[in-house]
Amino acid sequence: xxxxxxxxxxxxxxxxxxxxxxxxxxxxxxxxxxxxxxxxxxxxxxxxxxxxxxxxxxxxxxxxxxxxxxxxxxxxxxxxxxxxxxxxxxxxxxxxxxxxxxxxxxxxxxxxxxxxxxxxxxxxxxxxxxxxxxxxxxxxxxxxxxxxxxxxxxxxxxxxxxxxxxxxxxxxxxxxxxxxxxxxxxxxxxxxxxxxxxxxxxxxxxxxxxxxxxxxxxxxxxxxxxxxxxxxxxxxxxxxxxxxxxxxxxxxxxxxxxxxxxxxxxxxxxxxxxxxxxxxxxxxxxxxxxxxxxxxxxxxxxxxxxxxxxxxxxxxxxxxxxxxxxxxxxxxxxxxxxxxxxxxxxxxxxxxxxxxx
Amino acid sequence: xxxxxxxxxxxxxxxxxxxxxxxxxxxxxxxxxxxxxxxxxxxxxxxxxxxxxxxxxxxxxxxxxxxxxxxxxxxxxxxxxxxxxxxxxxxxxxxxxxxxxxxxxxxxxxxxxxxxxxxxxxxxxxxxxxxxxxxxxxxxxxxxxxxxxxxxxxxxxxxxxxxxxxxxxxxxxxxxxxxxxxxxxxxxxxxxxxxxxxxxxxxxxxxxxxxxxxxxxxxxxxxxxxxxxxxxxxxxxxxxxxxxxxxxxxxxxxxxxxxxxxxxxxxxxxxxxxxxxxxxxxxxxxxxxxxxxxxxxxxxxxxxxxxxxxxxxxxxxxxxxxxxxxxxxxxxxxxxxxxxxxxxxxxxxxxxxxxxx
Numbered sequence: 284x285x286x287x288x289x290x291x292x293x294x295x296x297x298x299x300x301x302x303x304x305x306x307x308x309x310x311x312x313x314x315x316x317x318x319x320x321x322x323x324x325x326x327x328x329x330x331x332x333x334x335x336x337x338x339x340x341x342x343x344x345x346x347x348x349x350x351x352x353x354x355x356x357x358x359x360x361x362x363x364x365x366x367x368x369x370x371x372x373x374x375x376x377x378x379x380x381x382x383x384x385x386x387x388x389x390x391x392x393x394x395x396x397x398x399x400x401x402x403x404x405x406x407x408x409x410x411x412x413x414x415x416x417x418x419x420x421x422x423x424x425x426x427x428x429x430x431x432x433x434x435x436x437x438x439x440x441x442x443x444x445x446x447x448x449x450x451x452x453x454x455x456x457x458x459x460x461x462x463x464x465x466x467x468x469x470x471x472x473x474x475x476x477x478x479x480x481x482x483x484x485x486x487x488x489x490x491x492x493x494x495x496x497x498x499x500x501x502x503x504x505x506x507x508x509x510x511x512x513x514x515x516x517x518x519x520x521x522x523x524x525x526x527x528x529x530x531x532x533x534x535x536x537x538x539x540x541x542x543x544x545x546x547x548x549x550x551x552x553x554x555x556x557x558x559x560x561x562x563x564x565x566x567x568x569x570x571x572x573x574x575x576x577x578x579x580x581x582x583x584x585x586x587x588x589x590x591x592x593x594x595x596x597x598x599x600x601x602x603x604x605x606x607x608x609x610x611x612x613x614x615x616x617x618x619x620x621x622x623x624x625x626x627x628x629x630x631x632x633x634x635x636x637x638x639x640x
Numbered sequence: 641x642x643x644x645x646x647x648x649x650x651x652x653x654x655x656x657x658x659x660x661x662x663x664x665x666x667x668x669x670x671x672x673x674x675x676x677x678x679x680x681x682x683x684x685x686x687x688x689x690x691x692x693x694x695x696x697x698x699x700x701x702x703x704x705x706x707x708x709x710x711x712x713x714x715x716x717x718x719x720x721x722x723x724x725x726x727x728x729x730x731x732x733x734x735x736x737x738x739x740x741x742x743x744x745x746x747x748x749x750x751x752x753x754x755x756x757x758x759x760x761x762x763x764x765x766x767x768x769x770x771x772x773x774x775x776x777x778x779x780x781x782x783x784x785x786x787x788x789x790x791x792x793x794x795x796x797x798x799x800x801x802x803x804x805x806x807x808x809x810x811x812x813x814x815x816x817x818x819x820x821x822x823x824x825x826x827x828x829x830x831x832x833x834x835x836x837x838x839x840x841x842x843x844x845x846x847x848x849x850x851x852x853x854x855x856x857x858x859x860x861x862x863x864x865x866x867x868x869x870x871x872x873x874x875x876x877x878x879x880x881x882x883x884x885x886x887x888x889x890x891x892x893x894x895x896x897x898x899x900x901x902x903x904x905x906x907x908x909x910x911x912x913x914x915x916x917x918x919x920x921x922x923x924x925x926x927x928x929x930x931x932x933x934x935x936x937x938x939x940x941x942x943x944x945x946x947x948x949x950x951x952x953x954x955x956x957x958x959x960x961x962x963x964x965x966x967x968x969x970x971x972x973x974x975x976x977x978x979x980x981x982x983x984x985x986x987x988x989x990x991x992x993x994x995x996x997x
Binding site (some may be wrong): 305368460461576579586596 | 654655656658659660662663666816817818819832835933936937941942943946949950953
């Protein structure tokens with residue numbers, strides 16, 4: 284048994300863990316162990332939005348263009364692709380890309396190919412929406428959690444040396460109790476990770492077409508919480524579709540439609556796809572929260588999430604091929620970017636952003 | 641808004657609260673504010689046990705004798721009476737009595753009338769079981785929580801000056817999140833309140849008739865969690881009987897029958913009665929746990945308790961006459977007494993106690 288917080292990220296505590304050193308979790312769970320040289324990661328979500336089904340081929344082409352840029356110099360170490368229908372019944376194709384070298388990400392983003400395409404006037408006239416929501420949490424600002432031990436998705440897939448997959452921890456101590464998510468984030472040793480400011484529209488007008496930039500704030504929490512059933516047998520598929528998915532869908536729909544009052548800025552329950560848009564047997568949720576405490580309060584008190592949790596507790600020790608995981612981060616305002624082109628005003632961070640005073 | 645921890649019980653923390661100072665609970669809850677001179681309380685459970693219905697009149701007479709001794713010099717400030725059928729289908733009449741002066745309790749317990757009766761050989765030959773389970777938590781070792789603001793039951797009924805009812809706090813900060821129970825106990829500021837020893841039978845043999853004494857250990861946690869519907873209108877009665885009670889009963893039955901593996905030494909869901917044994921419209925649960933962390937883990941992960949919790953969250957703000965409350969304590973081994981006469985071996989602390997090595 285070992286702490287979820289890797290040895291090089293331990294520091295003298297000013298805040299205590301929720302549970303004592305004698306705590307023993309009820310079943311095994313694991314975290315990704317990364318290259319100790321990694322100081323900061325980049326988690327970048329790139330979206331293409333379209334309302335009408337007839338726009339799908341064009342949207343897919345634009346999406347494929349974005350994915351093509353990942354192969355340019357200094358591109359991401361890995362990426363995966365998704366589709367979802369959002370709170371306004373618009374379709375969204377989204378690619379998430381991961382870097383463990385912020386400087387490489389910066390060079391990539393500023394390259395003529397990438398920056399030129401995003402900044403081009405043509406983007407305004409295509410009848411498509413585009414967005415990029417990018418966070419760069421430091422190594423002490425995120426945690427992972429897996430009910431399996433290899434071939435990690437998401438950030439865990441790139442944290443090894445030279446961008447390989449992470450290694451796996453031993454069984455970790457900090458899970459199986461409310462508050463363990465916070466306890467796994469190294470910054471929690473000394474920092475409440477609170478939000479003290481609001482989202483602000485610093486450029487553009489969400490109610491109109493065109494470009495919009497939203498300024499984030501310190502400690503926005505982002506969770507990617509995933510389910511992969513591609514290798515699952517019939518029993519585990521039934522478990523997922525009959526027992527887990529209904530509560531999960533209810534909870535995700537609730538957050539998508541009622542998140543604002545809970546401190547959930549955005550919630551997208553997405554289905555993984557291949558580059559041609561075909562659905563894969565994987566899904567995940569991407570939730571943006573005002574701060575970790577808002578996510579905690581929802582997770583530990585909302586009936587839908589408690590049902591998910593109870594089911595998870597009941598079945599987790601017996602899972603074989605059904606893969607459940609999450610990654611949760613906070614980040615500094617200066618390490619966040621939320622930009623939109625021609626997206627509807629309820630997209631992403633725009634919905635809850637205040638107009639610039 | 642104020643801390644559940646009264647000003648005179650605050651101390652410099654070595655352990656942090658689970659939530660930051662910015663936390664705001666989702667609905668109002670209150671705690672008892674006692675006389676600051678109170679240093680230690682006594683919570684004493686006196687039981688009469690009988691298997692056969694035909695013994696009821698005799699058991700009731702013995703029970704009434706015990707209650708009569710409460711009127712002797714140095715007797716308790718208050719008491720209330722209950723009945724329950726236990727894990728072996730035995731009937732149990734139980735009186736709980738409260739003191740806020742341990743010295744007075746001590747004089748009462750050692751008085752000829754009280755000690756003489758308990759120690760008399762006649763107790764061994766009446767075909768009845770007797771037990772007394774007594775804890776004396778210091779003022780920093782317990783907390784209360786009420787969804788109402790007056791006429792507190794239990795310990796809150798005696799903590800005022802000269803044994804009057806307590807006054808009520810303002811709305812408190814530490815509730816509405818898992819871990820708030822711990823955060824309301826003043827000792828949690830500096831102490832994990834862990835259990836490091838086991839229950840031990842130090843005298844007698846539970847498998848045989850006669851007297852048995854079980855030695856407790858530091859930080860046994862005791863919860864009294866109650867429901868009073870005597871003044872509730874039809875709507876709140878329906879709420880209690882149709883929505884709250886079924887889950888509550890399931891959870892309490894589960895703990896009664898499967899508690900050992902969860903760290904629950906004893907769980908009694910009792911119905912309040914008058915001195916003649918007639919049922920009142922009040923019930924509560926008395927649970928003894930190895931330590932607070934075991935109670936926390938059960939409460940925050942067991943489906944029955946999560947259902948109770950979700951229902952409570954949903955209805956609490958609208959409660960008018962349905963009264964829901966609890967009191968939770970830990971205590972030192974030296975401030976615990978667990979004694980049994982002719983009780984079945986699954987009674988109270990006997991079930992999980994080890995034989996003396």
